[in-house]
Amino acid sequence: MNLFQLRAFDAVARDGSFTRAAARLFISQPAVTGHIKALEEHYQITLLRRAARRVELTEEGIKLAAITRSIFGQVDEAQALLEANRQLLTGRLEVAADGPHMVMPMLAKLRARYPGITVNLRLGNAQETLAALLSEHADVAVLTQVEPRKGVHLQPLNESRICALVPAGHPWLADPAGIRLEQLDQVIMVLREPSSITRRTFDEACAKAGIQPKVLLELDSREAVTEAVAAELGVGVVSSVEVSRDPRVHAIPIHGEGLLNHHMLGCMERRRELRLIQAFFELASS
CATH class of the missing domain: 1.10.10.10 (Winged helix-like DNA-binding domain superfamily/Winged helix DNA-binding domain)
Known part of the structure; x- marks a missing residue:
């Protein structure tokens, strides 16, 4: 063979x-x-x-x-x-993430500290990112709202809040403090697909509070939600760490229970001592 x-x-x-x-x-x-x-x-x-x-x-x-x-x-x-004792002059790291906003600063730190390291980045939804890690198509993964599981090492990164995404000139922008979750009852909304972590967190918070938005569109990307909101088709929701720099739309805080998401960095437990994975975890926490 x-x-x-x-x-x-x-x-x-x-x-x-x-x-x-x-x-x-x-x-x-x-x-x-x-x-x-x-x-x-x-x-x-x-x-x-x-x-x-x-x-x-x-x-x-x-x-x-x-x-x-x-x-x-x-x-x-x-x-x-x-090669664990070498100075990470060369190497390749497979990274998976459920969005670009948090992982890019980490990769910038890695590039600055270890310019010889090659990175392959996989972007997908939460389920795809976790699957990439578990199948070992990724060495490390940036994950959101993942439950602890045997064989996976998780390190907390930070938390984010669900915000409302509205078009420029929307009346709610008059109050910089934001809106209450109750104000979204019966409001026409454009949201990500139900499997999206942001959508799931929002739906659970609404259900707990007895709020029933009117979902006009379900879209499969953050970019599509931004375009729909900019076209004034409805109000969207977005994570506070994923706010687009688009003058056509603005994110405003939503005040209510259950609107926080927790983000973590993960790797397979048996591989956490590998030098390159250790280095990435250290840079992410610095």
Whole structure:
């Protein structure tokens, strides 16, 4: 069995792209393609389906990827352990986050302290970010409202408050102190999808207070909510750490119970002593 071929397959399976796999392995894209073609031909098996813009795993590919992820995950851990006493002159850190606003300052600190470190950042919703960490597609993850679980090390970062997002010129902007949660009863709103952490926190607070907003639109991104509010389709909600610098909209505080979210930095417990992960946690808490 050719480990170079398996490593190439594992990289494509992780990244879903021959180009990104080549960058991960520091070899050319044709070399990655050649390794996988040789693997498939030798074992008379189809592991990948090549589409126009993405690569998908076949059923056999999914099974093999689970094995190679474990194999090369342990190889990466062994390499990290052997290099633990080095000064982090080189290395690669896989980071996942459920939004860009909190993680970017952390990456700026990492870049300033360790300019030789390469970072791959995955942005997704809360569920995707946690899944990336648990499946070890990410070394560290910035998480919101995650419950403690066995095998995961969590470090508190900060907390944020749910705010109302209104268009410029809205009457509520006259009071800089903000609004009460009760003022949103029967108000037309444009919100993220129910699986969004911000939406979930807001819905739970409304339910507890007996408030019933009128949800006109459910949108799948913060940017879409901003555009809908700017078009005066309704009032939105946004986390205080994710307020857009857009003159068309303004965030105002909402006063009420249950409107706080807690943010944490997480990694797998068994990997928390790895030097690069330790360094990122130290920078995040400084």
